[in-house]
Amino acid sequence: MTLRISVIGTGYLGTTLAAGLAEFGHEVIGVDIVPEVVKKLNAGQPHMFENGLEHLLEQHTRSGRLRFTLDYDDIADWADVHFLALGTPELPDGSADLSQLHATIDALAPKLTKPALVVGRSTVPVGTAPALQERLRRLAPAGDGIELAWQPEFLREGFAVGDTLRPDRLVFGVQSDHALRLLKQVYAIPLSEETPVITCDLATAELIKQAANTFLATKISFINAMAQLCQVAGGDVTVLADALGLDARIGRGHLSPGLGFGGGCFPKDIRALAVRADELGVNVLSDLIKSVEVINSAQRVELAELAIDQLGGEIAGKKVAVLGAAFKEGTDDTRDSPSLTVADYLHDRGAIVEVYDPQAHLAPRDGFTQVGSVIEAVRDADIVLHLTAWPEFRYLDPAELAPLVRSKIIIDGRLKLHAPTWRDAGWKLVQIGRAATL
Template sequence: MTLRVSVIGTGYLGATHAAGMAEVGHRVIGIDVDPVRIAVLAAGRSPIYEDGLEPLLVRHTRSGRLRFTTDYREIADWADVHFLALGTPAGPGGAADLRQLEAAIDSLAPMLTKPTLVVGKSTVPVGTALQLQERLRALAPAGDRVELAWNPEFLREGFAVEDTLRPDRLVFGVQSTAALDLLEQVYAIPLTEATPVVRCDLATAELIKTAANAFLATKISFINSMAQMCQAAGGDVVLLADALGYDKRIGREFLNAGLGFGGGCLPKDIRALAVRATELEVDVLAQLIEAVEAINEGQRAELAELTVEQLGGDVTGARIAVLGAAFKPGTDDTRNSPALTVANRLHAAGARVVIYDPQAELAPKADFTQVATVDEAVTGAEIVLHLTEWPEFRSLDPVALGALATNKIIIDGRLKLHAPTWRDAGWKVVQIGRATSL
């Protein structure tokens, strides 16, 4: 069944969700307060790099199934369901800033004159949905005939289109069978593919998303702690992780030691969860998250210190090549990037940092230089740092690069390079938590 769907907010989440809803057959209008972003999307272009997104935008803006606007009057009574896909950035003290969501409610609600379902997709502290519903009903002419549901997203940057079209689970936080029925119509195609569905209350839906983020962050910080242990004891963290991964209770995913996690979502979402846990006096959860954050930040400091150590204790004036600027491969997102944190630390220590990334573009600044190729970055480098695991870095020719570098030293901050091949080419390869013979 074809529905009329509005998506409020057209950032990373909203643009992907709008394109995905059009792809599964719905008529979609995306709305945003930013006219420049709307113009870009309406032309079928993506304002971000995300694999597979732009082809969907091109296809469905041309077909007329997907369009964009800045005018709430176009969507208020037109849509069968309104999705809230707005950012919840970190506010003072790390608490989630809900002003974008509140502003959207304030703009939409006064125009709702008939029974309407509004569905939140944003990551929010538990209790937010009920507060927004009160605000919605107080402002809407339709009053209690307007209902709020929560359907959190579980998108991985670099795989967001795939996760939208073929989700690994759907969470429907609802208060009525009517809301549930409508959401099942929205997601009719994924549901025909036996996608698992969790039907629950609003609070559980909010917590499922934040718990997922917190658990993944904890898993990453755990393996990085074990990398430190392997480093101290002479063990190999990759073999350790492989062995743990065979245990079905644990699994291998997110057990990749290295620089840790970053991006615009995971760090701020777990911090907001810690703040909310403190407010609700669940101190044990807040303390766990604080430990996870400390380990994550410590990995970045450890790699910067290791770089200084490899250059004899002083990097003043040293040319350092950094491979990678995005927080992970498959995206141009540099928010809270571990690679850039390391680069900034080394710059502050006096190094001349040169960065290459295949997608991320850095704002012009004096701190370091961004170049267009790996060769440019490595030429004259006294040490090379592999900090974002783009596939192209795993296929580099260490012999050719060795002819360009001043010193053949590479720190593999993601433990993804084939160290024997690099060592055979005369490089010293340093990997935290790995025996040097492997």
Template sequence: MTLRVSVIGTSYLGATHAAGMAEFGHEVIGIDIDEDKVKVLNAGQSHIFEVGLEPLLEKHTATGRLRFTTDYTQIADWADVHFLALGTPSQANGAADLSQLHAAVESLAPLLTEPCLVVGKSTVPVGTAMALEARIRGLAPAGDAVEVAWNPEFLREAYAVEDTLHPDRLVFGTHSRHALEVLDEVYALPISDRTPVVRCDIATAELIKVAANSFLATKISFINAMAQMCQAAGGDVTLLADAIGFDNRIGREFLNAGLGFGGGCLPKDIAALAYRADELGVNVLSDFIHAVEAINDGQRTEIADLAIEQAGGDVTGKRIAVLGAAFKPGTDDTRNSPALTVADRLHAAGADVRIYDPEARLPPREGFTQVASVEQAMLGAEVVLHLTEWPEFRQLDPEKFADLVKAKVLIDARLKLHAPTWRNAGWKVVQIGRAATM
């Protein structure tokens, strides 16, 4: 069954979700207050780098199944389902900033004169959905005929299109049988492919996403803490992770020691969960999350300090090459990027930082120079840092760069380079947590 679907907000989540809904066969209108963004999307182009997104946009805008607008009157009584896909960034105190969600509701609700379903996809503190439903019903002429459900997203940047079209699970949080039936229609294709569906109350749906991200963050921080233990004791954290990963209760995924996590989701989601836990008096959870955050922040300091140590204890005026700016490979997203945190700390210590990334484009900023190639980054460098594990960095020939650098010192903060190859080419290679192989 073809439905009319609106997607409110067309940044990373919204643009991908809108394209996915069109691919599922629905008629889709995406809406955003940014006129320039809407023009780009209507041209079938993507304003972000995400594998596979632009072909989907081009395909469905060409047929007219997918279009974008800035006008709420075009979607209000047109759509059967309205998806809220707005950002919920962190405030200074860690709480989620819900202003974009509230602004969207204030614009949409007064125009709703017909029964419809409003579905949240944004990651929000538990309790948000019920408050939004009360506000929408208070503003909408249709009143209680407007229902609210929550359908959290589980997109991985660089795999967002795949995760949208072939999700590993779907979560439908609602207190209405009718809403469940509508969501079953929306996701009829993945459900027909036997995608697991969790049908639950709204509060549980709100908590599932932040619980998932908090658990992933915990695994990353745990293995990074073990990396420091291996460093101190003379062990190898990669072999340790391989060994414990064979245990099905633990698993190997997200047990990759290195520079820690970043991006626009994990850091802000776990901070918001800790803040909400404090509000609800669940201090044991907030204390736990703060420990995870402290380990993650400490990894960035550890790598910056290691670079200073390898440069002789002082980086003043010394050139440092940084390979990677995006928070992970496969995306141009630099939000809360560990690589940029390290670069900033080295600049603050007096270093001349040169940074290269295959996709991320940085606005002019004091602290370092973005260059167009690995060669330009390495020229005259006294320390080279591998901070984002782009595949092309694993293919580098260390002998090619031996005459470019001032000192052949490589810090592999992601533990993804083949250290023996670099060492055989005369480089000193430092990988935190792999003291046994140094």
């Protein structure tokens, strides 16, 4: 059954969701407040890099199933379901900023004159949904005919289109059979492919996304702490991770050692959960999260100090080539990027830092220069840092790069380079946690 669906908010989540719902056969209108963004999206052009998204946007803006607007009047009594895909950025105290959600409710609700389902997809502190439900019903002419549900998203940047079209699970936080039926109609195609469904209350739905991100962040910080121990003790953290991953109780996912996590989700989501846990008196959880963050931050400093150590303890005036600015491969997102933290750290100590990334474009900033190619970045470099695991970097020819650099030293911060190939070409390749292979 084809539904009419609005998606309010056309950031990374909302744009991908709107295109995905059109692919499922629904009529979709996306809403944003920025005219330039709406114009670009209506032309089938995303305003961020995400594999496969441009094709999906082009296909469905042409088909007529997908369009974008600035006007809430276009969606208020048109849509059967309204998805809220607003950002919840981090406030200075670590809590979530819900102002975009509140502003959207205040703009949308007074225009809702017929029954509709409003579905939250933003990551919010537990307890947010009931307050939004009360606000909706108080402001909407349709009153109790407006129902709120919560459906957390589990998109991975770089894989968001696939995660939307072929989700590994669907979580529906609902308050009625009617809401559940509507959500099952929205996702009829993935459900026909036997996608697992979890049906739960609003509070559990709110908690699931933050719990998932916190658990994954904990695994990443754990293996990075073990990498530091391997470095000192003479072990190989990649072999250790492989052995742990064969234990069905643990699994190999997110046990890849390196620079740690960053981006727009993990850091803010786990901090927001820590703040909420403190507010509710569950200090054991907030203490765990704070430890995870300490390890993650320390890993960046560890790599930067390792670079300084490889240059004999003096980095001032030395050229550092940084390969990668995005927080991970497959995206142009530089929010809380470990690569940029390392670049800033080394610049602050006097290094000349040049950064190259195949997709991320940095605003002009003090501290280092963004260049247009690997060749430009490594020319006359005293040390090369591989900090984002783009395939382009993984398959570089070290023999071709060797004549360009001043010193053939490379630190593999993602443990993705083939060490024997680099060493055979005369490079000193250093990987945190692999002291046994140096």
